[in-house]
Amino acid sequence: MRYVDWRAWAARLATLWRSSLQVRTVAITVVLSAIAVFIIGGYMSVSVGTNLFDARRAELEATSANATLTGQRFFDESVEQLGTDDLDVLIYDAARDIAAAASTPTGTQYAILRTPGQPGSPTPQDIASRGLDAGTTLISPELRAAVQDESEPRTHSQSVALPVDGGVHPGLVVGTQLDIRGAQYELYLVYDIVDASDTLGFVQQTLVVGGLALIVLIGAVTFTVVRLVVGPVQLAAETSERLAAGDLEVRIPEKGEDVIATLARSFNGMADSLQSQITRLADLSQVQQRFVSDVSHELRTPLTTIRLAGDVLYDQRDTFPPATARTAELLHTQVERFELLLADLLEMSRYDAGAVDMETEPTNLVRLAEEAIESVSALAEQKGSDLRIVAPGGYFEADVDARRIRRILGNLLGNAIDHGEGKPIVLWVDSDREAVAIAVRDYGVGMTPAAVDRVFDRFWRADPSRQRTTGGTGLGLAISLEDAALHGGWLEVWSSPGEGSCFRLTLPRRRGAVLTGSPLELPPDDAPALEVSRDED
Incomplete structure (x- = not known):
């Protein structure tokens, strides 16, 4: 049953699409506008998201560079005064300063890892902030390899997904190098950039709402404009249909001086001319039908008399000379044909007058x-x-x-x-x-x-x-x-x-x-x- 209903709805929509210029114009305009808004909105969303992420990454890389300088300066000033046993305490103090220098509203985690493959005792040990394991998978081998590359002693970053309270936030890991008493260490700062994601979401939501509002506005404007243009055309079409159906008195209202008003005046002039000609032809047709009918009826009386006289002559043709007998036969034949002609003319006049009925x-x-x-x-x-x-x-x-x-x-x-x-x-x-x-x-x-x-x-x-x-x-x-x-x-x-x-x-x-x-x-x-x-x- 639902299948039949869907087919009926589809048939009605197809009929409406074929029969309504207004519906087609508004629908096509709205669809093309929606496609344009989607393309422009998608481009703006991608562009804003890219620029927002790049700006946020540049900001965090700069913060990380300042934090790295702070930590390196702390080590350079304090490591000469301390022994090896106090180095672990020193690195924890330096880590707190680094975290404070790299602090953001959404929180920052850190990890200081010794670069593998160096000679000497691995002291101090790798350390990481609470919640961040020193062997965490957030710091990928590719990022560590980039940080360890001494040919590029600059800041490196990588996007990651941060698990937070059972969910996932977008994050950024920034890695740099530290030199502690001649040993190479790697400093990694992990930032939660959910604020940038929220900003991008707000921008995308605004674009979606604005795009939908724009599409609705375009549809309303198109509907209004098309109604102003198509409305008079539809009225002209309906008027012409009534005129074709025989309503010769119908006319289009004439308003204004624009093109539509000119069309209305021209149409009304044409309708007046058609009405005059049709009325004249109808009157002439009625006169002709009445003439045929009257003549046929009037001819029946003398024809009946002629028929009776012709039948008498035809019945006695054997007593006439051959020429007279042949004349009587011709008279009888032509009178019969004349009767048939009158009957057919009367029948045609009934059809022309619309006065024919059937008995089925x-x-x-x-x-x-x-x-x-x-x-x-x-x-x-x-x-x-x-x-x-x-x-x-x-x-x-x-x-x-x-x-x-x-x-x-x-x-x-x-x-x-x-x-x-x-x-x-x-x-x-x-x-x-x-x-x-x-x-x-x-x-x-x-x-x-x-x-x-x-x-x-x-x-x-x-x-x-x-x-x-x-x-x-x-x-x-x-x-x-x-x-x-x-x-x-x-x-x-x-x-x-x-x-x-x-x-x-x-x-x-x-x-x-x-x-x-x-x-x-x-x-x-x-x-x-x-x-x-x-x-x-």
């Missing part, structure tokens, strides 16, 4: 396809086209308006017969759980890509010189496209010159569902194989 019910599309084939079988036989239906099986029932689907199939089959060149015509029906598809495939003349782009235009014909067997009005495919869209479906076409055409109707099985795909290919993959088998028959 569960319908078996295979049976509907069989009925459509039966209705055009006589025309197909006259043209020599073999009609075949292929239905491999599936969920064939769908909530559709059977009258409109029957009209679509009639138009598609009529066009296939007209342009099929007497070759076979295959009607495919297939489905899945979400959609039902019907494809009408012919193997006739086909169409060019330019013709395919215009095939659903009103009153357009691919080849006006071709004689139509079905006597269509030129509105069949346009009405079929509207019928398919009314169902929430697709009416698509594939065609190639010399290879025929294929129209595919895809409908959702449930009213209101959204299509995501079609159960049939366009054209179906095995249509050529069916064509070959029929040719062989």
Whole structure:
């Protein structure tokens, strides 16, 4: 469950990132500022720490040098007056003076060690302050070797970790040489430099707090500036979306004289112009729709009268001379075509006016396809086209308006017969759980890509010189496209010159569902194989 929540959060953040210019700008600015502050803060921290340690080491080395001079002077002045037995007492006194001279607020420890490898009695013995073992590991062999090197009689130092009260403090060991009655000794002073570490920690904490405050301040400033700039742009985007959705009265508030105000005035001027043109076009469209509808209705009355008179003449054509009989037949045919044209014009006017409704019910599309084939079988036989239906099986029932689907199939089959060149015509029906598809495939003349782009235009014909067997009005495919869209479906076409055409109707099985795909290919993959088998028959 947590995994799903994390994915949902990630999806929401990704959507917010893609959709909000303000979020992207502020986020990028804050991230780049944080990187810059981190780099600068890290450099300052390292630089301050290095300088602080170097200064502290130089100070302690100078203190150690003064303490060494103090101890050496004490030995030089007192050793001539004392015997060997009193030398141990003298070195302890000198060690106290040295410790006092090298004393620091954080404490100082010392050790005086005889340089090994010298002739004579090892007197006095090695000594060290309380808490510091004379053989302590704080004094490394490398440091002792550097101090013992007579070619470099200077102060040497080394950083160490001092165990203090169960913890560890940073420390510094400084080593120098002492000469006691001709014998070489090594003086080591151990300093606790936790005060320098505390100072560095305070500086680093200040840098961190200051850096975070700076990042927050930069983010706030960026947010304010971006809001001032992006806010009007977002308002313009929202206004344009409302304008595109049909709210022609919406406008952008005009404030000031800057570039944003100029953009608002220009946008509002464009919106005024669009509103005026759209209103004018809408009024013109309504006038045209009303004109078509009124003319179609007004023509029905005289057309009915003409139809009755034409039917009387057509029924008595056998008693007329041949020329008059032919005239009666032509009159009957053209009156029927005129009636179809008026019906199609009225249907298109309803679509244009948005006054179309559906009466859906569960319908078996295979049976509907069989009925459509039966209705055009006589025309197909006259043209020599073999009609075949292929239905491999599936969920064939769908909530559709059977009258409109029957009209679509009639138009598609009529066009296939007209342009099929007497070759076979295959009607495919297939489905899945979400959609039902019907494809009408012919193997006739086909169409060019330019013709395919215009095939659903009103009153357009691919080849006006071709004689139509079905006597269509030129509105069949346009009405079929509207019928398919009314169902929430697709009416698509594939065609190639010399290879025929294929129209595919895809409908959702449930009213209101959204299509995501079609159960049939366009054209179906095995249509050529069916064509070959029929040719062989």
